[in-house]
Amino acid sequence: MTKPQQVFYAxxxxxxxxxxxxxAAFINSLSGFKSANLIGTSSSDGVNNLAIVNSVFHxxxxxxxxxxIIRPHTVRRDTLENLEATGQYTINHINQDILRQAHxxxxxxxxxxxxxxxxxxxxxxxxxxNAPYVAQxxxxxxxxxxxxxxxxxxxxxxxxxxxxxVMLPDNIIAGDGxxxxxxxxTVAISSLDSYxxxxxxxxxxxxxxxxxxxxxxxx
Numbered sequence: 001m002t003k004p005q006q007v008f009y010a011x012x013x014x015x016x017x018x019x020x021x022x023x024a025a026f027i028n029s030l031s032g033f034k035s036a037n038l039i040g041t042s043s044s045d046g047v048n049n050l051a052i053v054n055s056v057f058h059x060x061x062x063x064x065x066x067x068x069i070i071r072p073h074t075v076r077r078d079t080l081e082n083l084e085a086t087g088q089y090t091i092n093h094i095n096q097d098i099l100r101q102a103h104x105x106x107x108x109x110x111x112x113x114x115x116x117x118x119x120x121x122x123x124x125x126x127x128x129x130n131a132p133y134v135a136q137x138x139x140x141x142x143x144x145x146x147x148x149x150x151x152x153x154x155x156x157x158x159x160x161x162x163x164x165x166v167m168l169p170d171n172i173i174a175g176d177g178x179x180x181x182x183x184x185x186t187v188a189i190s191s192l193d194s195y196x197x198x199x200x201x202x203x204x205x206x207x208x209x210x211x212x213x214x215x216x217x218x219x
Contacts (some may be wrong), residue, residue, distance in 0.1 A: 086131065
């Protein structure tokens with residue numbers, strides 16, 4: 001007979017009393033898999049910066065908007081300060097080949113140090129965005145800052161940008177516009193430090209009340 005699984009239970013008071021790093025890992029795990037991206041910016045003095053972020057999300061397609069959350073601006077935040085100063089930044093999908101270098105960008109380097117140089121990644125530039133891309137990334141997105149809002153509830157900062165250019169291989173775009181990020185080798189993050197390959201189960205047709213969903217072939 002299978003032994004019943006023990007249930008872990010935590011209420012608000014239990015969570016509040018957790019050790020700080022334990023609580024951060026625990027709560028960050030609960031939201032599931034997150035996107036893994038490197039954010040490229042340049043300071044007003046021309047120093048390139050690179051930072052790993054796991055909070056990029058879709059805001060809208062017309063105009064094309066992406067959002068991300070940055071931790072409270074209680075200490076120096078080069079990414080936030082740079083994009084505020086220049087208005088431009090890049091989002092670069094992390095792939096397995098640059099995984100450890102990407103993770104290393106979370107170290108607290110001095111403002112005058114470029115993470116590109118520190119971790120061994122190469123900056124490159126597009127046609128419409130002046131912020132640096134990661135040459136080794138497969139999917140690269142350039143953005144113009146549109147809105148920066150400090151969230152009153154905890155002091156984190158919501159950044160919304162409009163896409164100005166995209167660079168990716170044309171063989172990962174399906175006929176209906178679907179970008180196959182798995183084919184691109186994009187990885188995901190869970191918690192703060194666990195990285196994952198993905199395996200697609202299936203794509204499904206647009207849901208309608210009078211029709212059952214069915215699988216969509218992936219090119």
